[in-house]
Amino acid sequence: MLKYIGKRILMMIPVAFLVSVFSFALIHFAPGDPSLFYITPGMTEEQQEEIRDSLGLNDPVIVQYGKWLNKALHGDLGYSIHNKRTVGGQIMEKLPATLLIMGGSILLSLIVSIFLGLASGSRPGKWQDKVISGFTNIGISLPEFWFGIILVLIFAQKLKILPGSGMHTTGVDSVWDVLKHAILPIVTLSISKTAVYTRYIRSSVIKEMGEDYVMTALAKGTPKKKILRSHVLKNCLLPVITLVGMNMGSLVSGSYIIENIFGWPGLGRLGLSAITNRDYPLMMGAVMLSCLVLIAGNLIADICYCIADPRIRMEGKR
Structure with missing residues (x-):
């Protein structure tokens, strides 16, 4: 198993490198000139050139990328143009909030989809x-942004039982208050995933219920609920683990939209704010970290698949 995990980690290195190249190229070739944020009216051309030299904008693209990558590997992602704060510090402030709703949505969608998938597949x-x-x-058909707005209108505006924006209530600092604010974003982010996972589990349950081991267990008088819980469920979770890894991309991109709908102070909202303000260092840092979260999520899915499927563990020993 350790050998299998080691191979997966090694495979992450070239992926992370390519992500850094594409994220740098995306920002570098975007319209606009970062030096304009430092140039004031009345500056001479010599002063403007000095600013461009200090920012490294006159260097070849490969040299600029090399300098940025070297600093990034040492934890230095530069300073925000908009608020003059370190990019790394701002990202680490926002990352826990994003991981909270992403992790909560994965957990909620898995719990609900397992229950619904077993109930549906066992009674086709x-x-x-x-x-x-x-x-x-x-x-599957619901647009997440529309569904989120509807939830805010119903539960925050009409019923007033859940907060519709933010992460904290003013003057309140408790875990329950944070969880209460996270309910609507988590439900919104998980609705489409729950529907997809449920359909996959349903089809897997129907297939597994026709297998010989199930027929043998039923013939021996084993209760159907015990068969579903002890045998069928484990085999049905394997494709769902793969789906979770494949859907990490849509989960990361979806958090960008959901965080802005609910005013959730996470990485997605920080990234969109950087795009709006053309804050190039912050944009690069947010894109890079979002991709690293995606890569790490896929690694966790691979590890879970290895734990759930003994064949993968045996393959790692060869």
Whole structure:
């Protein structure tokens, strides 16, 4: 297993390198000139050139990338043009908030989809299956930004039982207050994932229920619920673990939209603020860290798959 995990970590290195190249190129070739934020009216051309030299903008692209990568590897992502604060410091402030709603959405979608998928797949064609299938069709079709706005209107504006924006209530500093603010963003971010996972688990349950080991267990008088819980569920989770890893990209991009809808102070909101202000160092840092979160999420999914499937562990020993 350790050998398998080591191989996965080694595979992450070239991916992270390519991500750094693309993120640097994306920002470098974007319209605009970063030196304009430092140039004031009345400056001479010589003074403007000095500013460009100090920022390294007159160096070849490869040299600029090399300098940026060297600093990034040492934890120095530069300073924000907009607020003059360190990029790394701002990102580390916002990252926990983003990880909270991302982790919460994964956990919620898995719990709900396992329950619904087992209930639907064990009763194919019955009313429970039809109701759950209808829910999954709606969940897949719902635009997340629209669904989030509807939740705010219902639970924050009309019923007033949940906060509709922010992460803290003014003057309140408690874990429950943070969790209460996180409910709507987590539900919004998890709705489409829950629908997809439910459909995959349903189809896997239907397939597994026709296997010989299930028929043998039923013939021996083993309760159907025990078979589902002890045997079928484990085999059904394998494709879902793969799906979670594949959906990490949409989860990261979705958090950018959801955080702005709910005023959630996370990495997505910080990234969009940097784009709006053309804050190039902050944009590069936010894009790079978002990609690293995606890579780390896929690594965790691979590790979970290795734990769940003994064949992967045996392959790692060869």
